[in-house]
Amino acid sequence: MGYLVKEIFYTLQGEGSHAGRPAVFCRMSRCNLWTGYEKDRHRAICTFCDTDFVGTDGVGGGRFATADELADAVARAWPSEERAHRFVVCTGGEPLLQLDEEAVEALHKQGFEVAVETNGTRVPPEGIDWLCVSPKIGSKLVVDQGDELKLVYPQPGGSPESFEHLDFSVFRLQPMDGPELEANTRETVEYCLKNPHWRLSLQTHKYLGIQ
Numbered sequence: 001m002g003y004l005v006k007e008i009f010y011t012l013q014g015e016g017s018h019a020g021r022p023a024v025f026c027r028m029s030r031c032n033l034w035t036g037y038e039k040d041r042h043r044a045i046c047t048f049c050d051t052d053f054v055g056t057d058g059v060g061g062g063r064f065a066t067a068d069e070l071a072d073a074v075a076r077a078w079p080s081e082e083r084a085h086r087f088v089v090c091t092g093g094e095p096l097l098q099l100d101e102e103a104v105e106a107l108h109k110q111g112f113e114v115a116v117e118t119n120g121t122r123v124p125p126e127g128i129d130w131l132c133v134s135p136k137i138g139s140k141l142v143v144d145q146g147d148e149l150k151l152v153y154p155q156p157g158g159s160p161e162s163f164e165h166l167d168f169s170v171f172r173l174q175p176m177d178g179p180e181l182e183a184n185t186r187e188t189v190e191y192c193l194k195n196p197h198w199r200l201s202l203q204t205h206k207y208l209g210i211q
């Protein structure tokens with residue numbers, strides 16, 4: 001079987017609590033809430049995705065037969081032999097369709113702290129160091145605890161309030177990118193000011209023009 005990966009790249013984490021931190025991004029292929037094809041977007045459960053996660057044709061992408069091969073590829077993307085600051089963000093697509101305990105262990109063996117960005121519809125494997133859940137209205141959330149809950153805002157049919165009881169260390173709203181980004185950003189700032197349970201998350205990589 002192995003792991004299907006769209007791309008592996010080194011950049012700064014752009015979003016959330018670790019924004020600004022150097023990280024290898026391991027973008028796994030496939031998602032359970034959208035096929036990834038534009039022709040299907042209108043009937044997807046998640047309709048606002050900003051990411052191409054189809055196939056394995058990106059830089060550093062491919063099919064990795066074993067967890068160790070996957071972790072080796074991630075380690076090759078880190079800029080030095082030094083292990084002190086190694087940080088990998090497993091994202092996608094939906095990484096929890098593929099990321100298992102073996103892969104997390106193999107990444108740890110390579111010295112990485114392991115962060116995951118997930119839509120919260122799949123139970124995560126043991127060992128993840130930073131779990132960021134980004135719920136999608138219209139999908140069934142099965143993850144009710146983690147480090148960071150990062151809700152894209154606004155999402156029709158869903159209010160941030162309905163997530164406040166969940167067991168996360170920090171709650172963030174991230175303005176929905178797309179044609180309404182400016183208005184969405186203003187609304188998000190206003191919501192956080194009125195409801196201090198929530199903090200702003202910006203997609204800073206997009207402002208910086210980095211990947």
Ligand SMILES: C[S@@+](CC[C@H](N)C(=O)[O-])C[C@H]1O[C@@H](n2cnc3c(N)ncnc32)[C@H](O)[C@@H]1O
Binds near residue numbers: 133174177203
């Ligand atoms: C592309 S997703 C991949 C990980 C996982 N499938 C998920 O949805 O969390 C990575 C992050 O980007 C966010 N995101 C996707 N499309 C967005 C958009 N149009 N505007 C703002 N954030 C977006 C997601 O909510 C998630 O936090």
Ligand SMILES: Nc1nc2[nH]cc(C(=O)O)c2c(=O)[nH]1
Binds near residue numbers: 013015051205211
């Ligand atoms: N720089 C950067 N930061 C990110 N944080 C989450 C991302 C994602 O696509 O999951 C992402 C991304 O694609 N690029």
Ligand code: SF4
Binds near residue numbers: 032033034047050053
């Ligand atoms: S769940 Fe994540 S990867 Fe899947 S379509 Fe939505 S934002 Fe994109």
Ligand SMILES: [Mg+2]
Binds near residue numbers: 050051
């Ligand atoms: Mg992204």
